[in-house]
Amino acid sequence: MIVGPTKTLFMDEISTGLDSSTTFQIVKCVEQIVHSTEATVLMSLLEPAPETYDLFDDIILLSEGQIQYWADRSKPYRYISVAEFANMFKRFHVGQLLENEFSVPYNKVRSHKAALVFKKYSVPRKELLKVNFDKEWILIKKNSFYTFSGLFVLKAMSNV
Template identity: 45%
Template structure:
């Protein structure tokens, strides 16, 4: 996750399922990465322990859709004290920040004895932040126009897709090859099934039992061709379920501009052509001469091409 040239990382709830010690070690490593590599990392955490909280340089406190505070960690308690709320000495700062904006728990942190407590809503905290010196400094920094000359070339996209069509095609091709390897059992089973059905068909339409020379004899050959055609046709339907299962992924990647849609279709055509070639070849080689079809190479290859196109 932390490899590559990315200069900004955004991590959401990285402590889920981890104990406090593991969370501390991860955040400590990220903190060292930020200071050494001069990167920017934003991490969202719920109720981090004090030792983890103290590793952060800046704090962004969000509540009810408003930004209550954004600035150095050392000034956040000062901000709430200026609003009339103080964190007790033995209270974890992270827990205090979660409770001070809550209507249920806010009153216990009110420390202005000479003034009567009143509930301070989140919106009022957000407005108070604008008058706080940290908020004013933030607004002053935002008023300074950004120099476009400092923009990194990779910061703005100049094309519809993140990589060239050729690179996208190679990536999709590699993925489809991997999926075919994972589903290799299906293709092995299909070929084995064709061999078994071919042996059965040869016993039914054996050439010694297939008289020819009369028009009426053509019905048996027509039946053999029909059976072969249906077998090849339905043998190819086995991949239809696999195609339907990956359609949601295809539509998602298409909508998010992962790669041009044609790369998916072209990659599947290129990879499935050899499969169709092998399966049609297995059937024709096994059954053509045994069933008593015309012993002509031209007719043999024409039947092979017909079954190949059908598959």
């Protein structure tokens, strides 16, 4: 369950122990949340099914501790070793820019106070409890007709 204004989710191996159909349904649900709330999800999956793979907007490949990023789907795939890929990226202007940016220590004074979490929970526990209770209450009210009518049928049958 996702509660609160989450803009970024990091999900690791969510498909472990699940069949491909269940994994597809979960990823489809996350995709809908991402597109409706303009959020970002970084999800790791081990060998997803093709229909699940097609749900992703972007793919990052990890190999031997290195990131491999295949952006141009119009060209045929050709194997590039991890070392070759890492060296090519470091020579690329984006790689050089990132290396320059990461070489300078981050100045924490420039951080916006709202960007950092200073509490264990970003949403107070009472508010989380209230949201969960409200959700359960709606489900109880929604299904109450069936519950009470089921009880009525049982009582009517016991009088027979």
